[in-house]
Amino acid sequence: MAETIANWFVTNFEGSMAREIIVFIVSLLPILELRGGIIAGFAMQMEWLPTFLISYIGNILPIPFILMFIRYIFRVLKKTPLRKLVEWCEERADKKGDTIKKYAYFGVFLFVAVPLPGTGAWMGALISVLLNMDGKKTFPVIMLGVLVAGLIVSALTFGLLSGFGL
Numbered sequence: 001m002a003e004t005i006a007n008w009f010v011t012n013f014e015g016s017m018a019r020e021i022i023v024f025i026v027s028l029l030p031i032l033e034l035r036g037g038i039i040a041g042f043a044m045q046m047e048w049l050p051t052f053l054i055s056y057i058g059n060i061l062p063i064p065f066i067l068m069f070i071r072y073i074f075r076v077l078k079k080t081p082l083r084k085l086v087e088w089c090e091e092r093a094d095k096k097g098d099t100i101k102k103y104a105y106f107g108v109f110l111f112v113a114v115p116l117p118g119t120g121a122w123m124g125a126l127i128s129v130l131l132n133m134d135g136k137k138t139f140p141v142i143m144l145g146v147l148v149a150g151l152i153v154s155a156l157t158f159g160l161l162s163g164f165g166l
Contacts, residue, residue: 001117006036010043019044020054027058030122034059034146035115038153048158052150059121059146066125067135092118093127100127105141108133112145115153121146 006026013022022044027037034055041051077086096118100107112124121142128138154160 002032002036003039005032006039007043009036010040014044019046020050023051023054024058027055028062030120033120033122034150035120035153038150038157042157048154048160051158052154056146056150059150060143063121063125063142064135064139066122067129067139070126070129089126090130093123093130096123097127097131100124101131105133105137108138109141109145109148112142113148113152115149120149 009022009026019041023037023041023046026032026040027034029036037055037058038051041048041055074086074090077083096111100111103110108124108128111119111127112121124142124145125138128142129135
């Protein structure tokens with residue numbers, strides 16, 4: 001799904017804005033995050049290192065705000081027609097929270113670092129907030145997880161391991 005959405009951004013915006021801006025915007029968005037940014041950069045034939053760095057920064061940028069303000073934002077949104085969306089996010093985070101509860105901060109790292117559908121920095125931050133984990137401890141763990149996920153996705157997308165016969 002991330003690939004489809006990332007390719008939609010590339011198809012609709014390449015040529016009308018800088019490739020780097022497209023990668024950055026895609027990386028900012030939930031669901032797409034860093035993985036989508038890397039896929040978009042690859043689709044636009046960017047070099048892997050600039051793609052990785054832009055995607056990493058774009059993915060990390062919203063995380064402190066999620067850690068600090070998501071409870072307040074959810075309280076406000078529950079009083080609007082977006083109530084069902086907020087409840088869906090909370091339910092999804094709660095379901096995925098069991099693994100994180102078991103391993104605490106290492107669980108957050110694993111959840112963010114393993115690039116599978118439904119995982120990533122946004123959901124890792126949301127889950128950690130709902131589990132009342134310390135945001136000052138969680139943020140560096142999420143940063144490290146995004147770094148590892150980015151290296152994995154870059155290696156798979158850009159074929160970085162092909163020089164090693166893999």
